[in-house]
Amino acid sequence: MTTTAPRGTGAVAPGPGNGMAAPRRATIAARTLRTDRWWLQPLVTAVALLLFVVYATFRAFQDAHYFAEPYISPFYSPCLTTACEGDTFPELFTGPTWISPALYILVFPLGIRLTCYYYRKAYYRSFWLSPPACAVAEPHRRYTGETRLPLVGQNIHRYALYAALVINVVLFYDAVLAFRDETGAWGHMGLGTLVLLVNATLLALYSLSCHSCRHIVGGRINSFSRHPLRYRAWTQVSRLNARHMQFAWASLFSVAFADFYVLLLATDTISDLRFF
């Protein structure tokens, strides 16, 4: 039997759309014939992301133990309300006391992570199983991807990037303030200073290595030779972009660790290791 697909349509007769073989495909009942541990990577990703979400949610709503002079947790920075502990940022308004200051700003880092091209891959595979791994059938009957609401909203990623870049600047500002001691005098550095500095750096590298950043600095140009500075910027961001996944995980870990370190200091569980 050597019939061919109808020309011009780009399609053969539709299948059931549930991952099972469509008419005229090879009849193979197994969902996948892969023999490796294809389930391990999505499982590890799901567990790691879930752990972070649970911890970050608890800390964001806790509304306590986020400041230990001179350090402020990155989950609460910039702290914008008059109810904030510490004085790391101008207090811009008085919000309801039952709303944690973290909730006003966490939408921005959450926005860039949710719409990030790397995290999309991670959570589409791990949580939505679409697909769970390459050449492993997904369980869904229909699939429309990012063609309609709400997932077409992923295209706002560049605006999430702009907001994240502002937050990055604030976190560097926090790290600079951490060179003060408890009395506000400059010339201090503790382990907390290093933790905030490394965290701010990793978060900035994550933002700068983003695919939208790569597009904005030069990717949208077709004639690089006419824009040498933007070509140079695009080249540098492309180098970072190759490590975007590593920066995504490293910065996710570092932001949780920085918060946890401040929590330990604020609850007097440990004392800060002072370098000078």
Place this chain on the structure above:
Amino acid sequence: MTYDAEFRVWRGDAAGGDLQTFTVPVNEGEVVLDVIHRLQATQAGDLAVRWNCKAGKCGSCSAEVNGRPRLMCMTRMSTFGEAETVTVTPLRTFPVIRDLVTDVSYNYDKAAQIPAFTPRPRDPDGSHRMQQVDVERSQEFRKCIECWLCQDTCHVIRDHEENKRSFAGPRFLIRLAELDMHPLDVADRRDAAQQEFGLGFCNITKCCSEVCPEGIHLTDNGIIPLKERVADRRYDPLTWLGSRIGRRPRS
């Protein structure tokens, strides 16, 4: 060093088929295609298999080896244990013709629908000029050997046959990206990429990049930049406004 390997090979046609088990001698240094040829020569003379260059450059011998889309000529037997059963099946996404041979005409239909290269007018001296730096990005996509492994592994059409009408697949999304990035091309393919070729179906799970035997970064260097260009056009009010008042030229 020779050993006997157990092979399960899908045999049949569109009317039906199943996995049949064979024991085939394997010599040191061989690839899966060598073993399939030995099987064809010694035990299954009517086994249908498509192949040509045996060097990973023609893209003919695409199949699924232990469930993973691979070129059989580039899959070394040394990557499997001697006691491991090797399962070879045809590409799942396309209609089967017979045994390991599939009907990949879907891809040629899509190729014919891509708007052709549309160069700007020639310079006054009759030539087209561009710098190497301007075409480097596009050249990565020219390495494509059209083996269709990316099309086969893409879940948008692998798991949902009904999407074939509205989704061109990763190979043709990078073709659109290649043309859209070309310094001499003046056609605007961004609306077509989204509306006619289904760019929005892609959810960036990168399986196309994982299986590409040429190591093309389809997602990072082709599909995501194309999504960003479409976002410029359709989803970014500031960029749209800038282009309307003449502050943001296309190139």
